[in-house]
Amino acid sequence: MADAVFSTLVEAPAPKSNMGEPVPRYDARAKVTGSALYASDVALPDVAYAFLVTSAIAKGRVRSFDLREARALPGVLDILTHGNIGDAIRPVKFFTEGGPASNSVLPLGSPEIAYGGQTIAVVLANSYEVARDAAHRVLVDYEIDRPSATFASPGAVDQELATQNKKHDDPKVGDFAGAYASSPVTVDVSYSTPAQHHNPIELFATQCSWTGAQLTVHEPSQNVYGIKNGLAAQLGIEPSQIRVVSPYVGGAFGSKGGLTQRTALVAVAARKLGRPVKLVPTREQGFTVATYRSETKHRVRLGASRDGRLQALSHDGFEVTSRPDPYAVAGTDASTRMYACPNIASSVTIVRADRSTPGFMRAPAETPYFFALESAMDELAVALAMDPVELRRVNDTMKDPIKGLPYTSRALIPCFDRAAEAFGWAKRDARPGSMRDADWLVGWGCATSAYPTQMAAASARVSLFPDGTARVETAGHEIGNGLYTVAAQVAAERLGLPVGRVTVLLGDTDLPPAPVAGGSISTASVCSVIAQACDAIRARLSDGTTPTGDLVAALKERGMGSVQEYAEWVPHGAPKGAMGMLYRGAAQPTGGAKLQDRIQFAFGAQFVEVRVHARTREIRVPRIVGAFASGRIMNTRTAHSQYMGGMIWGIGSALHEETEIDANAARYVNTNLADYLVPVNADVVDVEVIMVPEEDSQVNPLGIKGIGEIGIVGTSAAVANAVYHATGQRLRDLPLRIDTLVTGA
Amino acid sequence: MRPFLYDRATSADLAASALATSADAPLVQGRVDAEYLAGGTTLLDLMKLDVMQPARVTDITVLDARHGTITVTDAGLKLGALVKMSAAADHPEIVARYPVLAQSLTLAASAQLRNMATLGGNVLQRTRCNYFRDTSWSACNKRNPGSGCAALDGVNRQHAVLGASEACIATYPGDFAQALMALDATVDIVGAAGPRTIPFAALHRLPGSTPHVETTLAAGDLITGLSVPPGPWTRRSLYLKIRDRQSYEFALASAAVALDLQGGVVRQARIALGGVATTPWRARDAEAALAGKPINEATAADAARIAFAGSKPREHNAYKVALGQRTVVRALLQAATLED
Numbered sequence A: 001m002a003d004a005v006f007s008t009l010v011e012a013p014a015p016k017s018n019m020g021e022p023v024p025r026y027d028a029r030a031k032v033t034g035s036a037l038y039a040s041d042v043a044l045p046d047v048a049y050a051f052l053v054t055s056a057i058a059k060g061r062v063r064s065f066d067l068r069e070a071r072a073l074p075g076v077l078d079i080l081t082h083g084n085i086g087d088a089i090r091p092v093k094f095f096t097e098g099g100p101a102s103n104s105v106l107p108l109g110s111p112e113i114a115y116g117g118q119t120i121a122v123v124l125a126n127s128y129e130v131a132r133d134a135a136h137r138v139l140v141d142y143e144i145d146r147p148s149a150t151f152a153s154p155g156a157v158d159q160e161l162a163t164q165n166k167k168h169d170d171p172k173v174g175d176f177a178g179a180y181a182s183s184p185v186t187v188d189v190s191y192s193t194p195a196q197h198h199n200p201i202e203l204f205a206t207q208c209s210w211t212g213a214q215l216t217v218h219e220p221s222q223n224v225y226g227i228k229n230g231l232a233a234q235l236g237i238e239p240s241q242i243r244v245v246s247p248y249v250g251g252a253f254g255s256k257g258g259l260t261q262r263t264a265l266v267a268v269a270a271r272k273l274g275r276p277v278k279l280v281p282t283r284e285q286g287f288t289v290a291t292y293r294s295e296t297k298h299r300v301r302l303g304a305s306r307d308g309r310l311q312a313l314s315h316d317g318f319e320v321t322s323r324p325d326p327y328a329v330a331g332t333d334a335s336t337r338m339y340a341c342p343n344i345a346s347s348v349t350i351v352r353a354d355r356s357t358p359g360f361m362r363a364p365a366e367t368p369y370f371f372a373l374e375s376a377m378d379e380l381a382v383a384l385a386m387d388p389v390e391l392r393r394v395n396d397t398m399k400d401p402i403k404g405l406p407y408t409s410r411a412l413i414p415c416f417d418r419a420a421e422a423f424g425w426a427k428r429d430a431r432p433g434s435m436r437d438a439d440w441l442v443g444w445g446c447a448t449s450a451y452p453t454q455m456a457a458a459s460a461r462v463s464l465f466p467d468g469t470a471r472v473e474t475a476g477h478e479i480g481n482g483l484y485t486v487a488a489q490v491a492a493e494r495l496g497l498p499v500g501r502v503t504v505l506l507g508d509t510d511l512p513p514a515p516v517a518g519g520s521i522s523t524a525s526v527c528s529v530i531a532q533a534c535d536a537i538r539a540r541l542s543d544g545t546t547p548t549g550d551l552v553a554a555l556k557e558r559g560m561g562s563v564q565e566y567a568e569w570v571p572h573g574a575p576k577g578a579m580g581m582l583y584r585g586a587a588q589p590t591g592g593a594k595l596q597d598r599i600q601f602a603f604g605a606q607f608v609e610v611r612v613h614a615r616t617r618e619i620r621v622p623r624i625v626g627a628f629a630s631g632r633i634m635n636t637r638t639a640h641s642q643y644m645g646g647m648i649w650g651i652g653s654a655l656h657e658e659t660e661i662d663a664n665a666a667r668y669v670n671t672n673l674a675d676y677l678v679p680v681n682a683d684v685v686d687v688e689v690i691m692v693p694e695e696d697s698q699v700n701p702l703g704i705k706g707i708g709e710i711g712i713v714g715t716s717a718a719v720a721n722a723v724y725h726a727t728g729q730r731l732r733d734l735p736l737r738i739d740t741l742v743t744g745a
Numbered sequence B: 001m002r003p004f005l006y007d008r009a010t011s012a013d014l015a016a017s018a019l020a021t022s023a024d025a026p027l028v029q030g031r032v033d034a035e036y037l038a039g040g041t042t043l044l045d046l047m048k049l050d051v052m053q054p055a056r057v058t059d060i061t062v063l064d065a066r067h068g069t070i071t072v073t074d075a076g077l078k079l080g081a082l083v084k085m086s087a088a089a090d091h092p093e094i095v096a097r098y099p100v101l102a103q104s105l106t107l108a109a110s111a112q113l114r115n116m117a118t119l120g121g122n123v124l125q126r127t128r129c130n131y132f133r134d135t136s137w138s139a140c141n142k143r144n145p146g147s148g149c150a151a152l153d154g155v156n157r158q159h160a161v162l163g164a165s166e167a168c169i170a171t172y173p174g175d176f177a178q179a180l181m182a183l184d185a186t187v188d189i190v191g192a193a194g195p196r197t198i199p200f201a202a203l204h205r206l207p208g209s210t211p212h213v214e215t216t217l218a219a220g221d222l223i224t225g226l227s228v229p230p231g232p233w234t235r236r237s238l239y240l241k242i243r244d245r246q247s248y249e250f251a252l253a254s255a256a257v258a259l260d261l262q263g264g265v266v267r268q269a270r271i272a273l274g275g276v277a278t279t280p281w282r283a284r285d286a287e288a289a290l291a292g293k294p295i296n297e298a299t300a301a302d303a304a305r306i307a308f309a310g311s312k313p314r315e316h317n318a319y320k321v322a323l324g325q326r327t328v329v330r331a332l333l334q335a336a337t338l339e340d
């Protein structure tokens, strides 16, 4: 399914060593022409519309509803509340406690309010407009308790993560305190990052329809088997009674990975009405219908000898979570393992407030924790009067400093060297404020990017037909990551077909299960199992006689109608029973720093130029260069777009994005895309992506590391380091804002 | 959005009278039961959010044959109320002779919005205060008089440091109005009692204790046009808008500046401020301080200080005092270097 228009318009990087072909996106034409049907596009006959009523308070309870005016509107079918839903939805556990839920508050389970924006009623009507109008007419009488909004709010409770999540262990080695005390050069600095929301353009739609006892769910998802199994538990039915369909996802970034409250509510509504129900929450409601990246604080202490070698490193992280759920990203797992250092300490503290439960958002752990680590490294470079690239070089390591295990491969320094050269780093005058262009202060900064190489069990079915076509079936997820394209590529390569002859079916629980599209595991996991199925086809058709022959010819020779192979693939280090967990929608990614015998990460380096107006101090980023080494790159076109997207988001994360929280109400304030800022085209001028060739035969047979998230990691630190270089002002709180620069604080 | 009656105006007078005679004549903006529909980019947004609930919406876009033209003569500039933002922004004579007007429009919103939105609607756009725009916040005096103001001790980074009251600190968000203020524009209105013209500076009201009353327009008043008098300062004018991102964002601080310089000395300076005040804001004291002086770092800084002398910052918007001053200084210095 080649896309001629795009292949001529977009100049994709030329294939290089261990780099796949820049095949145009399999789904490009369907998406550009609008023929790709997203969850809310699916037209179900006689559909009813749902509109959510969400809580205006963050803590307390609903004393009563006055539904008279809403119910009186012509076209209103029903209004679900805790008072009338009964026990239609059963409680399920939070995912770190073995359950499927991204938020363990029972949907419409009681009058209690656990967070602002919690769904408290669902209005059902014959049209969207009537449902919305009626929802606005629902009157709620609340009993309000004083909520805790965030860090240090009265009533917020600090807990060591290790006491709340048995799987968490704070990485440490050696004697940090002693080594820090005796280090000749030290930095001891604190940073913070704000709450952020994914805001994918596609809203959090759900459509449910029942046919007898069978339920079909159309919902954009990064984990269709997770939804299927979790929803079955909530509804008290068999997973086999549920089909989840999600062939296209209009942006997810982690927000569509979990089982949110809405799915069960729509399913129950559809059952109650006896007709399909469609819910498309508003952009505003999306801020609490799904998850978010919660705000974090950090204290980083670094001690080094005068030649820059780290002697002591400590990273203490603090993360806000909800009252019921101990969500944490615990980025110390990665941040303590980047550099050679004999003495390391770390801790993670979660802070419980009256907020919705946070969740995964692109590089959940690394994005905030590397802002802290990589800013602190820059501060250390300044304290040492050392070039920041040299500081990374002298502290490079080929083994995990915590456990001493070897990295399967690590090309951090080649990434720094390639990016530095492309950027022109050698021309940098290290003195802050020294590089100026008329009214603009120019600053250059850099930072390390890294992301754990993880995979999970996956299954797939591949069929080869005598007409020279093939079909790949797996319930992997196309979230813009390019999975359709790389799945077709790997099958085409293994079966010896042109890529345009391969059909790929994804995102449907009628297909063999694939793991969640998260943790950058999709390409490595799904391509590995597809390759395995293709190899099985080859083996069946060759019978040992024609091992490299033309498979289609062999198929025809045998007079077969088709040949089909189902395969299961389990990565190195996967837990026992990984396949069963996959089928139950609970595949556990493994890899990164979790293995017993080795450590595996992808690495990168990012260089940023900022311009800060000398007088009014607005910050602009005219140029950013990132070099990444992530093993085999399946498709340089889709990879380029992943890296670039990550870097652009990194610019936004550094300068624009922040979910504002009302400290009194513990509620989000800027819940729309005019006030929740993300970069616009004018903010993104020159983005250069360099793919550094790397081979890693250990991570998986194809040597794929996964690239979905690394592009955003470290970008915000590189921007902050560049702002320091431009202005001499060290901004330690994201987003980096004009507010601090003009007041000189 | 609630059901409403939709009708279309056929002429300015008809539209005005239809509204004025509606049974429950509205008393306050935002709570009135009838509204004109121009580009709809403010009105329809706020109706969907349930912030505005007009019972009747009168579409005035059909009036653009009458009130949709731009006339530039030596007697000044006349802009019909239904002129699209984009049309005025790109008009060559406005770009050349009234750069501050063109720039304030070009730097506003997005291309799509500018193609929809009208100048009449633009000057009446409503605040972006999030507590106002989301009805689930109970305390907002502007939306619900007497209910309090959640922004006073809430998230108020965007809010005003000038012209605020204890009842409301919401920023007037627009850009174009600043340029109109600086150029002493006037507004043509047709009301129940017939046509009248008022200074643009008399259109908006300070919040005081009645922040829900935003303008001096009476129920049913229709803006038909805007007039900008000529002057030696209109060419030497500019609009400087400072924001977190490069485009498509409301101002954190902005300055509309127009200068009449003779031999490097100020004969007249016009300064209007945006992003920092509750209404379009003219800094007359600062202007007076510049009269008879050259524009340089010291005089500009002095003017900027005077412009913000009365500011009352809150927890998160104190930076606007510093930023606003820097914006004024930069705008003045830049305007002074413009070619005659």
Ligand SMILES: Cc1cc2nc3c(=O)[nH]c(=O)nc-3n(C[C@H](O)[C@H](O)[C@H](O)COP(=O)(O)OP(=O)(O)OC[C@H]3O[C@@H](n4cnc5c(N)ncnc54)[C@H](O)[C@@H]3O)c2cc1C
Binding pocket: A674, B035, B036, B037, B038, B039, B040, B041, B042, B043, B044, B045, B060, B081, B082, B085, B107, B108, B109, B110, B113, B116, B117, B118, B119, B120, B121, B122, B123, B124, B125, B173, B174, B175, B176, B221, B222, B223, B224, B248, B249, B250, B251
């Ligand atoms: C995402 C976004 C970003 C924006 N960014 C900016 C920005 O950066 N800078 C900026 O300046 N603006 C910005 N705007 C605001 C935009 O410029 C205004 O919404 C627009 O100018 C309003 O014009 P309209 O014709 O659409 O008005 P409408 O929405 O049709 O009307 C607005 C109000 O004025 C009344 N009205 C309209 N015309 C008349 C008339 N002739 N007489 C009497 N009453 C009338 C209506 O009844 C209504 O109450 C932005 C808007 C959005 C949605």
Ligand code: SF4
Binding pocket: B127, B129, B130, B131, B132, B139, B140, B141, B142, B143, B148, B149, B150, B151, B152, B167, B168, B169, B170, B211
């Ligand atoms: S500042 Fe004004 S608009 Fe905002 S909440 Fe207060 S009263 Fe309402």
